[in-house]
Amino acid sequence: MTARERELELEVARLRTMVDVLTRRIEQATDWSGDGYTLFERALSLQDEVERRTRELTTKHAELEEAITSLRKSEDLLDRTGQVAGVGGWELELEPLALRWTAQTCRIHEVPLDYQPDVEQAIEFYAPEARPVIEAAVKTAMEDGTPWDLQLPLVTATGRRIWVRATGLPEWRGGRVVRLTGAFQDITQQKAAEQAILAGTRRLENIIAAERAATWEWEITTGACRFNERWAEMVGYTLEELEPIDIETWTRLAHPDDLVISGKSLDAHFSGAEPVYEAEVRMRHKDGHWIWVHDRGTVLEWTDDGRPKLMAGTHHDITDRREAHDRLCEANLQLMAAEARALELAARAEAASVAKSEFLANMSHEIRTPINGVLGMTSLLLDTNLDPEQRRHTETIAASGESLLSVINDILDVSKIEAGKLDIEAIDFDLADTIEELAASLAFRAHQKGLELVARIADDVPVALRGDPGRLKQIVTNLVGNAVKFTHAGEIALHVDVAERSTDLALLQFTVRDTGIGIPAEKLHAVFDKFTQADGSTTRRYGGTGLGLAIARQLAELMGGRIGVRSEPGHGSEFWFTLRVQVRPQAEASPRPRTPLREVPVLVVDDNRASAEGLAAILRAWGARPVLAGSAEEALAILDRHCRSAAAIRIALVDLRMPGMDGFAFAAAVREAPHLGEVRLVSMHPVSRSGLDAQSQAAGFAADLTKPPRRAELAGAIDRASAPVGAATAAPVAVTAPAPEPPVSIPAGRRLRVLVAEDNPVNQRVAVGILRKLGIDPVVVDNGAQALDALGREPFDLVFMDVQMPELDGFAATRELRRQELPGLNRAVPVIAMTAHAMQGDRERCLQAGMSDYVSKPVSPRAIAAVVEHWCPSAVAAGA
Structure with a gap:
């Protein structure tokens, strides 16, 4: 009572x-x-x-x-739930001191379910070496409210040794801790799996390291060594010439300065601080020169008193790699110097007048041209045969270059906005296509961190719009990118809603919500200021220029909207912005299934409610009647009920990654149920998971989707799932805007002829290297005048034209080309502008000059390939 x-x-x-x-x-x-x-x-x-x-x-x-x-x-x-999840709970009242365990906690300790120990008895269950740790954690929590999350060994009442995860949280009242509560979980199997994986990884590393390498063994207690022939050959000797072989043989050949580095690495390995011994040392060749060797090994046997006894490892000759590394380091230093110069320009631009900002906006060409060379040549270098170390260094250069480019883009955007040179486009676009394209490109980054990206457009949002989709993408990419950066678990949601609506105008609200670390209240007012970050300390974890949100705010305001944020530390953030856009008549039909879906029930099985609601909204727009299930178990129950009714479910969209019973187990359960034989399944999985298409097909799925799915992909999957078994269905047709000019038709049997007009020698090599990778051997000229001469001498199928060149620039050369009527001159040849200005008005200027398309420097192999494929598809199909 x-x-x-x-x-x-x-x-x-x-x-x-x-x-x-x-x-x-x-x-x-x-x-x-x-x-x-x-x-x-x-x-x-x-x-x-x-x-x-x-x-x-x-x-x-x-x-x-x-x-x-x-x-x-x-x-x-709660007790049954804890038993299923294997998680127990506990509560400690401090005044008077009283400890209570849940039934699951008692089960983990293997004591009667009504057992309620005191604090000392509870701590006695921990292994002796763990008791000081848990005692200190409890004491600290009682004194100052510090929570804990520990993994510790424990001995149950039956004497069984297990590993547990113990957590504790304080409860405050009146400025002091009055209660501690926490959770308790048996993680013994998890610990065993971790140890097995670690052991297997070490064995695999030793096998890989020993392949085609110089090998050595060292009996540490005696100093005796055994080398293979490759070891001796690497330094120009035979084994006979090196005898007697012991540890002194190695130290005699090694560079004295590198022995110190090697000794420190050995000490770290012997002490257990490092899993393997690893060092790069110089060794004197028989003919007198020095070679670089990557020395790697591990202790195989230990003495009874815990000292290393036998060690084995490999030598790899990395002389070529070290020389390449030195060259790459020099290039990296140049990049870092360039980045430092760019950041210095940014600081000056912030403090200077509009005139200085205007000057910086016009520096785009001079800054981007060398970056184009660095990134282009790095991209080409990555396509060559590099060893792993060389590839890592080259990828570091590429990443540094991309980071530098991002910094410069931010700085240039700010300067262009302040100088009034950033134009806002007004072009027709489809909002649904734009959001789907963004979600597909951003989902990969989210899934790499184990996050789920959910995109939803409200039913009443118009999608046929006129505005600037490029700047819309820039704002959303910045907000979602920040959400991914500052979120470590959970999901990121992108929602689009109508704030205001008239016949031909709409104010749309875009919201990016995350479950990340949140922003302190005192930092919220400054997050949209330039060079300001929530994490502004010298130990910043997340990096960045501090310009992205400032640019997003200015872009939103330029497009007639506003931007804001709501956040709480530990509870995520919600960034929102509004855009005022023109609404067009819906002239084009959006992708939809060929299969009639009116009032057709479609089951959506996804533990993520937001993701399921997004799919349900699309299905309702197609006339279907979505039925949502938050787990595979709930879905099976729904199918059982519906199979006995007139509205039986025949199509189910199934998330493969769910807690408890996953999508594959659900598919197996459906296939094993005779009364569910007509249910067709469509699998959904994150983009970062590979090899699932074949696995899904083997599991009996009729179609496969990546999350978040595009409408066209979803429509095609439903059509495939609705088709009779063995029948072929046509994929839904995605509507695209017509090209301004028809693509070039290349006669059969003739290779593609491409002209490159570029005055910078480095950029010439980049363009030639990229085109040759596509099987095209281009003709290169240095300016617009030479381009016109070349076009007059022979026919070309495609022209890449730099817009800024001496004598005759790309704009003037293209205008002259379109005007001329010389014999043999193809006036209609597609001309692709290559510009480093990156100004929003440059595209219009290029098109007004008669150019057909536009790529911004630094040009990427993907961008060049896309242009060639678009303008010369018959040549691509024929292998150029």
């Missing part, structure tokens, strides 16, 4: 006693009162009051009983 129940019963008993006393007094009224009638009236009144209070207390008692019953049911449900 609870304290409250006891209070109620005492109150009822007290009132009843009062009634009895009054009754007796009434009966004896003539003995002690001269006015018995008055006393009788008072007694009756008090009796009525007592009865009324008794009824109230009885009602409250019943309500309390009902609440207690509900609470016990909730506790039972």
Whole structure:
């Protein structure tokens, strides 16, 4: 019985006693009162009051009983849930000191379910070496409220040694800790799996390192060594010439300066600080020169007292790689110097006047031209045969270059906005296509961190718009990129809603919500300022220029909108912005299934509610009737119910990655149920998971989708799932805007002829290298005048034209080309502008000059390939 129940019963008993006393007094009224009638009236009144209070207390008692019953049911449900999940709970009241375990915690400790220990008894269950750790954690939490999350060994009541994860959180009241609560989980199997993986990884590394390499063994206690022939050959000797072979043989050949580095690495390995010994050392060749060797090994045997006994490893000749590394380091230093110069320009631009900002905006060509050379040549270098170390260094250069380019782009965008040179386009675009394209490109980064990206457009949002999709993508990419950077678990949601709407205008609100670290309240007011970050310390974890959000704010304002943020540390952030756009008539049909879906039930199985709702919105727009299930178990129950009704479910979209029963187990359960034989399954999985298409097909899925799916892909998957088994279905046709000019048709048997007009020698080599990778051997000229001469001498199928060149620039050369009517001159040849200006008005300027298309420097192999494929598809199909 609870304290409250006891209070109620005492109150009822007290009132009843009062009634009895009054009754007796009434009966004896003539003995002690001269006015018995008055006393009788008072007694009756008090009796009525007592009865009324008794009824109230009885009602409250019943309500309390009902609440207690509900609470016990909730506790039972929580206990069953903890048992299923393998997670127990505990609670420690500090005044008075009282510890309570849940039933699952008792199960983990292998004690009776009603066992309730004190703090000392609970700590005694931990292994001796773990007790000081947990005692310190509990003491610290009680003193200053510091939570803990520990993995520790524990000995159960039956003597079984296990590993547990123990967590604890304080509860504050009146400025002090009054209670500790936490969770308890058996992680023994997880620990064993980690150890097995670690052991297997070490064995695999040794096998790989020993392949085609110089090998050595060292008996540490005696100093004796064994080398193979390749080891001796690497330094120009035979094994016979090196005998007697011991550790002195190695130290005699090694460079004295490198022995110190090698010794430190050995000490770290022997002490257990490093899993392997690894060092790069110079060794003197027999003919006198020095070679670089990558020395790697591990201890295979230990003495009884824990000292290293036998060690084995490999030598790899890395002389060529080290020389290449030195060259790459020099290039990297140049990149870092360029980045430092760019950042210095940014700092000056912030403090300078509009005139300085205008000057910086016009520096785009001079800055981007050398970056184009660095990134282009790095891309070509990555396509060559490099050893792993060379590839890592080259990829570092590429990543540094891309980082530098991102910094420069941010700086140039800020300067262009301040100088009034950043134009906002007004072109027709499809919002749904734009959001789907963005989601597909950003989902990979999210899935790499184990996050799920969900994109949803509200049903009432118009998608046929006129505005600037490029700047819209820039804002969304910045916000989603920040969300990915600052979120370590959970999901990122991109929602589009209508804030205001008229016939031909709409104010759209874009919201990016994450489950990340959040932003402190005192930092919120400054997140959209230039060179300001929530993490501004010298130990910043996340990097960045601090310009992205400032640019996003200015772009939103330039497009008639606003931007804002709501955030709380530990609870994620919600960035939103509005854009004012023109609404066009819906002239083009959006992709939809060929299969009629009106009132057709479609099951969506996904534990992520936001993802499921996004799919449901698309299905409803197609006339279908989506049915949502948050787990595979719930989905099986839904299928069982529907199979007995007239509206049986025939199509199910199934997320493969779900807790408990995953998508593959669900598919197996459906296939094993005879009454569900007509249900066709479509699998959905993150883009970062590879090899799942074949696996899905083997599991019986009729189609396969990556998350978040595009409408065209979803429509095609539904068509494939709806088709009879073995029948072929046509993929849905995605509507695209018509090209301004028709592509070039290349006669069969003739190779593609491409002219490159570029004055910078480095950029010439980049363009030639990229085109040769595509099987094209281009003709290169240095300026626009030479380009016109070349076009007059022989026919070309495609021209890449730099816009800024001496003598005759690309704009003037293209205008002259379109005007000329010389014999043999193909005036209609597609001319692709290559520019390093990256100004928003450059595209219009190129098209006005008669150019056919536009690529911005630094040009990438993917961009060049896309241009060639678009303008010369027949040549691509024929292998150029």
